[in-house]
Amino acid sequence: MEAAGIPGMLMTEKYRVSGRDRLPDRRNEAMTETMEQTAPVIPAGEEDALLQRILDIGDLMLQSGAEIGRVEDTIARIGNAYGAEMDVYVIIYSIVVTMQYPGGRVLTQTRRTRGRDDMEFDRLDRLNDLSRRCCANPMTVGELAAEIDAIRSLHKSRLPHIASCMLAAFAFSLFFGGRPADGIAAAAFSLLFVLLQGILSRYSTNRIFYFLLVSLGVGAGIGAFCRLTGALFNEELVMIGVIMLINPGITMINAVREMIVGNTISGALRLIEATIWTIAMAAGFMLAIHITGGIA
Amino acid sequence: MLFSLDECLQLLMALLGSAAFALIFHTPEKCIFPAALGGFVSWAVYLLTMHAGRGYLMACLLSGIAAALWAEAFARVMKKPVTVFLISSVIPLIPGRDMYRTMSNLVVGNLGAAAGYGQTMVLSMIFIAGGMSLVAAAFLLFRGRGRQGAM
Numbered sequence: 432m433e434a435a436g437i438p439g440m441l442m443t444e445k446y447r448v449s450g451r452d453r454l455p456d457r458r459n460e461a462m463t464e465t466m467e468q469t470a471p472v473i474p475a476g477e478e479d480a481l482l483q484r485i486l487d488i489g490d491l492m493l494q495s496g497a498e499i500g501r502v503e504d505t506i507a508r509i510g511n512a513y514g515a516e517m518d519v520y521v522i523i524y525s526i527v528v529t530m531q532y533p534g535g536r537v538l539t540q541t542r543r544t545r546g547r548d549d550m551e552f553d554r555l556d557r558l559n560d561l562s563r564r565c566c567a568n569p570m571t572v573g574e575l576a577a578e579i580d581a582i583r584s585l586h587k588s589r590l591p592h593i594a595s596c597m598l599a600a601f602a603f604s605l606f607f608g609g610r611p612a613d614g615i616a617a618a619a620f621s622l623l624f625v626l627l628q629g630i631l632s633r634y635s636t637n638r639i640f641y642f643l644l645v646s647l648g649v650g651a652g653i654g655a656f657c658r659l660t661g662a663l664f665n666e667e668l669v670m671i672g673v674i675m676l677i678n679p680g681i682t683m684i685n686a687v688r689e690m691i692v693g694n695t696i697s698g699a700l701r702l703i704e705a706t707i708w709t710i711a712m713a714a715g716f717m718l719a720i721h722i723t724g725g726i727a
Numbered sequence: 728m729l730f731s732l733d734e735c736l737q738l739l740m741a742l743l744g745s746a747a748f749a750l751i752f753h754t755p756e757k758c759i760f761p762a763a764l765g766g767f768v769s770w771a772v773y774l775l776t777m778h779a780g781r782g783y784l785m786a787c788l789l790s791g792i793a794a795a796l797w798a799e800a801f802a803r804v805m806k807k808p809v810t811v812f813l814i815s816s817v818i819p820l821i822p823g824r825d826m827y828r829t830m831s832n833l834v835v836g837n838l839g840a841a842a843g844y845g846q847t848m849v850l851s852m853i854f855i856a857g858g859m860s861l862v863a864a865a866f867l868l869f870r871g872r873g874r875q876g877a878m
Contacts, residue, residue: 496752496810550752552811559808587753599747606740607824608733671827675744680821680852681814687856692863713830720834 496550512566604672617672642711650719741770741819765816769794791858
């Protein structure tokens with residue numbers, strides 16, 4: 432006899448206890464509802480392809496800035512809509528999914544994700560919408576693939592991005608107490624930031640060096656500029672305006688939030704990374720101040 | 728006046744800054760204004776809490792809660808993910824000045840001052856995240872079965 436609530440601590444005949452027996456798992460409740468209707472079964476040969484597409488969705492969501500809980504939930508709901516029982520585990524660098532079909536077939540696939548901390552809310556919204564539609568009316572694997580490709584190839588022009596970076600630098604320079612002149616200088620140096628970001632994102636896969644080099648470049652530029660123009664600009668406030676664009680502060684806050692809501696591994700991982708990035712950024716700025724201090 | 732002139736400027740810039748970040752994050756067009764307004768609201772709560780003499784930690788906590796409540800409300804109204812509104816609303820709370828002062832004090836060697844600003848920065852972030860998580864936890868408690876709403 433197995434006491435509910437403490438599986439694994441008693442010696443029982445069942446040596447392997449399913450985790451699902453332990454706690455009520457909301458994720459599989461939706462499956463029960465679907466099974467009561469006629470769950471559409473996709474062709475048997477396409478189950479692997481379906482799982483690949485589901486992993487695509489999860490991967491894209493992570494790249495767009497979704498929380499871990501949301502990604503796990505979405506993957507589980509989509510799988511349930513196709514009639515499978517889902518076991519999903521997501522951290523920022525990996526997605527592991529096992530689907531168990533009613534006929535007894537069990538599939539497991541993993542996906543190594545890039546772990547970037549970008550935010551693309553338009554894409555996230557479309558993926559969320561796609562998953563909602565797919566759960567309501569499960570699509571064929573081909574349709575799902577086409578939808579995912581359409582979302583993946585959404586093209587964003589650069590000009591609005593540059594303009595918004597300038598506006599953000601201006602706004603936050605004034606927010607922290609700068610005069611309009613400081614704000615305009617911050618906006619101008621945000622262009623330098625965008626340039627460096629464009630170059631380094633393409634050629635540098637190491638994010639630590641990205642932060643170091645970007646802050647070195649921007650810091651040196653601002654430092655030199657402020658030395659050359661005398662006391663016209665407040666160096667601190669110009670820098671703060673641009674730092675708000677670079678800084679991993681929001682990443683840190685998200686990391687702490689992940690830890691508190693229960694995804695401790697992902698949260699701790701991202702927090703350590705963000706801390707290292709902040710140190711790299713600080714080192715870049717410190718080096719820049721040393722260099723430009725030499726110019727004065 | 729509820730807010731001084733400086734603070735009115737800060738509130739306006741918080742609105743503009745959150746709007747700018749909403750654009751950077753490619754927020755869907757209909758959601759940009761609510762997201763920007765969320766930044767305004769969260770900074771307003773921060774200022775009001777400081778006026779009430781509660782200290783910056785309580786201010787961070789309450790404004791984190793306010794931002795998260797705002798984001799949850801609009802996520803349900805507009806049927807979009809919460810993250811879309813939440814991140815933009817929290818941007819003005821990020822301790823940018825503390826971060827800069829920590830770094831610049833480290834450069835000149837004032838380790839004491841650097842530690843002080845660093846501590847403020849870290850604690851602010853923890854309390855903001857705490858406020859956001861409290862609201863997230865509260866909504867998870869009351870989430871309906873199989874509800875495919877804005878999560």
